[in-house]
Amino acid sequence: MTQDELKQAVAKAAVDYIQPKLDSDSIVGVGTGSTANFFIDYLAEIKGSFDGTVASSEASAERLKAHGIPVYDLNSVDSLVVYVDGADETNPALELIKGGGAALTREKIVAAVADEFVCIADGSKWVDVLGNFPLPVEVIPMARSHVARELVKLGGDPVYRQDCVTDNGNVILDVHNMAITNPVETETAINQIVGVVTNGLFASRPADVLLIGRETGVETVRA
Ligand code: 5RP
Numbered sequence: 001m002t003q004d005e006l007k008q009a010v011a012k013a014a015v016d017y018i019q020p021k022l023d024s025d026s027i028v029g030v031g032t033g034s035t036a037n038f039f040i041d042y043l044a045e046i047k048g049s050f051d052g053t054v055a056s057s058e059a060s061a062e063r064l065k066a067h068g069i070p071v072y073d074l075n076s077v078d079s080l081v082v083y084v085d086g087a088d089e090t091n092p093a094l095e096l097i098k099g100g101g102a103a104l105t106r107e108k109i110v111a112a113v114a115d116e117f118v119c120i121a122d123g124s125k126w127v128d129v130l131g132n133f134p135l136p137v138e139v140i141p142m143a144r145s146h147v148a149r150e151l152v153k154l155g156g157d158p159v160y161r162q163d164c165v166t167d168n169g170n171v172i173l174d175v176h177n178m179a180i181t182n183p184v185e186t187e188t189a190i191n192q193i194v195g196v197v198t199n200g201l202f203a204s205r206p207a208d209v210l211l212i213g214r215e216t217g218v219e220t221v222r223a
Pocket of ligand 1: 031032033034035036085086087088097098099100101102103104107
């Protein structure tokens with residue numbers, strides 16, 4: 001199977017997984033990226049069985065609306081029954097690196113609100129130790145150089161992501177060469193740097209369930 005076919009398989013599995021949890025009042029949190037896009041396309045097939053969605057990016061909001069799926073402002077909803085999103089890396093504890101698509105801050109906010117976080121990923125995203133994928137850090141533009149220097153002190157090698165402005169008007173530093181053996185500690189330490197909006201480690205709030213696509217089929221993993 002190609003990587004796209006594996007992404008499609010987990011996206012379909014996610015719709016099957018969440019469908020029994022939905023009713024006409026349910027609001028679904030929707031992530032960002034190519035795997036999330038497949039999820040949106042399958043979600044459209046059951047759009048009559050829930051109220052609407054909250055999106056973690058403008059791009060996902062546009063795709064949802066194109067399918068005729070209502071998209072709500074997060075401030076106008078009380079709760080999200082579930083949040084479904086992809087990842088750049090996951091370890092066996094379902095701690096994640098996210099933000100390859102620069103949507104990490106809104107993704108982290110939506111994940112924080114959701115009752116359940118379902119991560120969908122093809123098998124290439126599975127690692128024992130996080131950090132081979134450069135860790136995205138969203139930064140207030142005027143703090144970029146300061147934050148970069150602080151990230152070097154933490155042992156990383158930050159690279160400014162060219163031509164990238166987040167939905168929040170900020171920039172991204174991708175931190176290379178960090179073996180993240182204690183993800184909660186690293187997530188907390190980076191978030192302490194003045195000028196950081198947030199970083200792409202989802203360790204304090206990891207996924208609850210991982211649907212991972214392998215050649216043998218979709219596996220369900222719980223931390
Ligand atoms: C976007 C993300 C994505 O979930 C992550 O980059 C995975 O993307 P894809 O599904 O395209 O492999 O965190 O900010």
